[in-house]
Amino acid sequence: MALGEDWFTEVYPEGGSAFSLKVLEKLHEERTPYQTIEVFQTETFGRLMVIDGCVMLSDRDNFIYHEMMSHPALFAHPLPARVVIVGGGDCGTLREVLRHPDVEAVVQVEIDERVTRIAEAYFPRLCESNDDPRARFLFDDAIRWMQEAPAGSADVIIVDSTDPVGLAEGLFREPFYRDCRRVLGAEGILVQQSESPLYHADLIAAMHRGMAQAGFAGAVLLNFPQCVYPSGWWSTTLAGTARAPIEFRDAHARCKAFQILYYSADVHRAAAVAPEFLREALQGAGPVEGG
Numbered sequence: 001m002a003l004g005e006d007w008f009t010e011v012y013p014e015g016g017s018a019f020s021l022k023v024l025e026k027l028h029e030e031r032t033p034y035q036t037i038e039v040f041q042t043e044t045f046g047r048l049m050v051i052d053g054c055v056m057l058s059d060r061d062n063f064i065y066h067e068m069m070s071h072p073a074l075f076a077h078p079l080p081a082r083v084v085i086v087g088g089g090d091c092g093t094l095r096e097v098l099r100h101p102d103v104e105a106v107v108q109v110e111i112d113e114r115v116t117r118i119a120e121a122y123f124p125r126l127c128e129s130n131d132d133p134r135a136r137f138l139f140d141d142a143i144r145w146m147q148e149a150p151a152g153s154a155d156v157i158i159v160d161s162t163d164p165v166g167l168a169e170g171l172f173r174e175p176f177y178r179d180c181r182r183v184l185g186a187e188g189i190l191v192q193q194s195e196s197p198l199y200h201a202d203l204i205a206a207m208h209r210g211m212a213q214a215g216f217a218g219a220v221l222l223n224f225p226q227c228v229y230p231s232g233w234w235s236t237t238l239a240g241t242a243r244a245p246i247e248f249r250d251a252h253a254r255c256k257a258f259q260i261l262y263y264s265a266d267v268h269r270a271a272a273v274a275p276e277f278l279r280e281a282l283q284g285a286g287p288v289e290g291g
Contacts, residue, residue: 008040008048010055012230015199019055019228021045027122032114034167039122045228047122049090051115051162055228057090062126065193065234066092067263068224068271073156073191073238074100075253075268076245080155081105084183086142086171088160089115092126094135097158099258106135109146111167113139143170146179154183159192164203172207177214181241188241190216196231197223201281204235208282211239218244221278222271224262246272 009020021042028039038050046059057065070093074080081104083097089110097106110116116137120127129135138145157180164172171192180190190211194204208219216239226234238245253265274282 008042008050010050010053010230012199015196015230017230019230019232021048021058021228023048028118030114030118032112034112037114037118039118048228049119049123052166054163056162057092057123057126058228059123061227062090062092063261064224065226066096066126067260068222068236069093069158069160069191069193070096071253071260071263072222072236072248072268072271073158073189073245074103075250075265076238076240076248077156077189078187078249080189082153082155082185083107084109084149084154084157086146086157086159086161087111087168088158089113090119090123090126091116091130092123093158093160095126095129096260098129098132098134099256099260101257104134107138108135109138109140109142111139111141143176143179146176146183149179149183151182152185154188155185156189156191157184159190161193163195172203172210174210174214177211177216177239181215184241186242189245190239192237192239194221194235194237196229196233197221197235197275197278198231198233201278204237204278205281207237208239211237216240217242220244220246220272221274221282222268223274223278224267224271 007020008023009018011018024041035052040048042048048058049056083106085108161168161171211219219239221237223235250265
């Protein structure tokens, strides 16, 4: 829905809200076998990627999401050598993961290759690590891939998916979490984007229940601002095979050998403080940490 020729607007009916950006031009549009992908040049947020009418990322604020999807888990794991990214076709999370020298190999399993190719064309900074020899790209069904992956073959699994509808719906269900639990090693961590704490508390609680039922020892919710997504407030959930991954390598996070824009050890600790209403929603959903 648009307010006029010069605006892109994503309406979120369930929240009775919308988010708009002034558009200078549409740079690209195509229908793939899976979805419709559009790229716009906006006036103040740089380039904007939209999939099936929903904002995926903008140049201006994607760093918050990509950093929070990657660095908290990698610093929470004692030695995150083997990483799997489910989805993540824009490659921003991959770039952040590959900043870590402990990472030896990353497999990115994205069902729609066109997301990655469009990102390479229109968001080259996100894709600047795509040629890193540690990275391997598989354009395949991640649910099936996870069912077939060897047990104990990953240290961290990052589910960088779209909302839990259509192609991504199965990524938010207990059978998928159970497969992830099997694929993760003894100190493994599963990371999944978990939508808006304000709009999706029930979904977050269902995710935590599903992770607990799948055999994870505990989970922690990290919340952060993300103005281009519904409500402007977003979250990621970290679930651990051995423990709720609330503690992390604080000294390493403070002395990291790379420069980023949002994540820090202090941000990590602050993000794990759960609002009271969310703590109440998560009661009975499994072990809850934070705040």
